[in-house]
Amino acid sequence: KLLSGSLDTDLVISDLVDQVGKCRLSGHAGAITACQFIEKFKEVVVSSSKDMQVRFWNIETQFCFKTIVDHHTEVWGLSLLRDDSFLVTGSKETALRVYRLSNNDASTASDDDSMSPLRCNFVGTIQRTGRGRTVNLVTDSQGQMLGCTGTDDEIEIFYFFTPEESMKRLTKRLKKVSIKSD
Secondary structure, three states: OEEEEOOOOEEEEEEOOOOEEEEEEEOOOOOEEEEEEEOOOOOEEEEEEOOOOEEEEEOOOOEEEEEEOOOOOOEEEEEEEOOOOEEEEEEOOOEEEEEEEEEOOOOOOOOOOOOOOEEEEEEEEEEOOOOOOEEEEEEOOOOOEEEEEEOOOOEEEEEOOOHHHHHHHHHHHHHHHHHHHO
16 A cells, blocks of 8 residues: 655555555645554554644545644654654644554543544653754654654754663652752
8 A cells, every 4th residue: 555645635545556546535724744554553544734733544434533733833744653652743843742642442532532543642742953844754663763854954863762761761860859859
């Protein structure tokens, strides 16, 4: 399958073997800036657009089941990290926004999330040193490192710690703070 988006605001999914278009996903109000398959969730695609939205699509039903609308400027890039557990988006702002993607448990889902196969929660931001808008976000094959390019001359590399590394660093930091407070 090939996923593409363009200035006409539609996503197109094509079958490369049969050389035919499978479906067209319409719903964005601006040009598509980035799109990706989410391997962790079968038949799900995520896209970003100049309309300041990030949308999640079900390929089978050709329906947008979730929209993130908390960006203040055009969303120019997105990337998936750590086995599609985190979504990072970049816009004209100097900070990258990070969201945690997880399975939607039907027993705890609200009425708004009952149709969604995944849960998307905002977890924080990553401050960039570059001042221009984000142009591109890429990850390594393990999904641990994130590369970010902008309109300026900088390439920024961010490393996402494993949960074990995060706990080790947090413990060390808390120990350091408790020593200073004594």
